[in-house]
Amino acid sequence: MKSLYVKFVVITIGIMIFSGIFAFLISNTYYQQKLKPYNDQKNTKIALDIAEFTSSHPDLNLKEYLENISSIGYQIFLVDSSGKESYFGAPFRENTLSDSTKEQVINGDIFHGILNFPQETFVTGFFANELKNSIGVPLTHNEGKYALFLRPDIKLLFNEMHILFGWLLALTIIVSIVMVIVSTKYLIHPISKLTAATKSLSNGNFNVDLDIARHDELGELSHSFLRMANKLEQTDEMRKEFISNISHDIQSPLSNIKGYTNLLESESISPEEKSNYISIINGEIKRLSTLTKQLLLLASLDRDEDLMKVKQFNVGKQIKELVRNYQWQIGEKGITLGFKLPDIEITGDPSLLNTVWDNLLTNAIKYNKPNGSIEIWMEEKENSVAVTFEDTGIGLNDQEKERIFDRFYRVDSARTRLVEGTGLGLSIVAAIVKLHGGLIHVKSKENEGTIFVIELPVS
Ligand code: ADP
Numbered sequence: 001m002k003s004l005y006v007k008f009v010v011i012t013i014g015i016m017i018f019s020g021i022f023a024f025l026i027s028n029t030y031y032q033q034k035l036k037p038y039n040d041q042k043n044t045k046i047a048l049d050i051a052e053f054t055s056s057h058p059d060l061n062l063k064e065y066l067e068n069i070s071s072i073g074y075q076i077f078l079v080d081s082s083g084k085e086s087y088f089g090a091p092f093r094e095n096t097l098s099d100s101t102k103e104q105v106i107n108g109d110i111f112h113g114i115l116n117f118p119q120e121t122f123v124t125g126f127f128a129n130e131l132k133n134s135i136g137v138p139l140t141h142n143e144g145k146y147a148l149f150l151r152p153d154i155k156l157l158f159n160e161m162h163i164l165f166g167w168l169l170a171l172t173i174i175v176s177i178v179m180v181i182v183s184t185k186y187l188i189h190p191i192s193k194l195t196a197a198t199k200s201l202s203n204g205n206f207n208v209d210l211d212i213a214r215h216d217e218l219g220e221l222s223h224s225f226l227r228m229a230n231k232l233e234q235t236d237e238m239r240k241e242f243i244s245n246i247s248h249d250i251q252s253p254l255s256n257i258k259g260y261t262n263l264l265e266s267e268s269i270s271p272e273e274k275s276n277y278i279s280i281i282n283g284e285i286k287r288l289s290t291l292t293k294q295l296l297l298l299a300s301l302d303r304d305e306d307l308m309k310v311k312q313f314n315v316g317k318q319i320k321e322l323v324r325n326y327q328w329q330i331g332e333k334g335i336t337l338g339f340k341l342p343d344i345e346i347t348g349d350p351s352l353l354n355t356v357w358d359n360l361l362t363n364a365i366k367y368n369k370p371n372g373s374i375e376i377w378m379e380e381k382e383n384s385v386a387v388t389f390e391d392t393g394i395g396l397n398d399q400e401k402e403r404i405f406d407r408f409y410r411v412d413s414a415r416t417r418l419v420e421g422t423g424l425g426l427s428i429v430a431a432i433v434k435l436h437g438g439l440i441h442v443k444s445k446e447n448e449g450t451i452f453v454i455e456l457p458v459s
Contacts, residue, residue, distance in 0.1 A: 040115035077149040105147035111136030206233035245408040253284035316341040359425040364391035
């Protein structure tokens with residue numbers, strides 16, 4: 001596997017090389033199109049000036065004069081009508097030039113070698129040290145006819161610049177490469193850390209340490225990662241706790257059932273004892289059955305939202321019917337119950353919502369005080385219906401109130417322990433209300449009572 005680091009460095013250096021070549025091609029085109037004609041014109045003018053000066057100064061020593069001109073930065077080739085050739089200044093790398101060209105220039109033509117120098121992609125004509133790449137003008141001096149070919153001596157003119165630009169280019173390239181290597185390391189570092197953290201997470205270690213104090217996208221990513229790791233840890237904890245709770249809640253009725261069936265097997269038990277044991281066994285079986293039903297319901301509520309069978313129905317009527325079913329239990333406990341339940345239609349799953357009212361009503365009965373009371377009422381709001389269950393029971397303190405919707409949570413008080421329950425009822429209530437897009441509000445005071453308000457959207 002090629003690391004991201006290597007890829008990044010290779011790509012960046014690749015981009016640098018590509019842009020270098022691209023820039024060179026563009027500047028070469030610019031030279032060919034714009035600078036070459038200009039360069040040709042400029043040098044033609046210089047050559048013509050020289051020719052004019054020599055013709056108007058017959059006393060001048062031509063060779064000395066041309067020697068002087070060459071020393072200020074020109075390469076010069078002089079040929080006279082008899083074919084005698086002389087060179088001034090630095091030699092040309094290549095000095096082929098056809099005799100006809102020389103002849104034409106002696107006879108008065110101007111030779112535009114710079115302008116007509118063949119284009120080559122990678123060699124800018126500007127630097128080609130060839131006689132062909134020069135300007136030729138006719139020159140007369142003391143009756144003699146000559147051809148003067150001239151081009152700027154690039155080496156002499158630009159030698160220092162060459163070195164300077166060479167250094168500039170080399171340093172730019174070296175420094176850029178070093179910076180790319182260093183800065184890429186800085187950029188990639190958090191990704192390596194995140195990778196290590198992901199590996200540790202996948203091995204089940206949620207305690208990942210990510211000290212990435214950056215304010216860019218990577219900083220944001222590592223924060224989200226930490227939040228995710230935290231959530232996963234919580235979920236994992238909950239899962240473990242859930243399994244241990246289920247195992248315990250299944251194990252204890254099973255061992256009770258086993259204990260009492262063993263007792264039933266002994267021959268020396270009275271008929272009263274026997275019926276007592278059987279009713280205990282039945283109670284435990286009922287507890288197990290309630291637990292499995294609740295677990296199945298919770299699992300299906302967790303799994304999909306399609307399980308709702310929604311229709312329009314009268315909630316007021318539904319709750320009144322439920323109250324009627326519990327009338328004997330309420331009476332038995334000496335609890336008084338009052339309700340105000342007008343006929344209000346809402347859209348929802350009647351069977352799931354019945355489970356909600358059932359749980360709230362049985363809790364209000366189970367956690368009430370002797371001779372306590374329960375009030376149930378329903379109000380229509382702008383877009384919702386609020387159903388309130390108020391009891392004068394044992395109540396909850398703030399800490400307990402925070403946790404009552406957690407799965408398997410039961411308040412750990414002597415009075416709660418006396419009451420049958422699984423700690424799943426309110427988590428089911430919360431899941432169903434959430435599925436309906438509703439809200440739950442709880443108000444409670446220890447030893448005074450509790451109010452649950454379920455707010456459901458009308459449609
Ligand atoms: P349970 O099966 O124990 O009733 P629930 O999920 O319905 O489980 O309730 C969780 C816990 O919240 C209960 O064990 C009880 O301690 C507390 N609780 C629920 N309803 C009431 C209430 N009306 N008054 C006081 N405590 C309540």
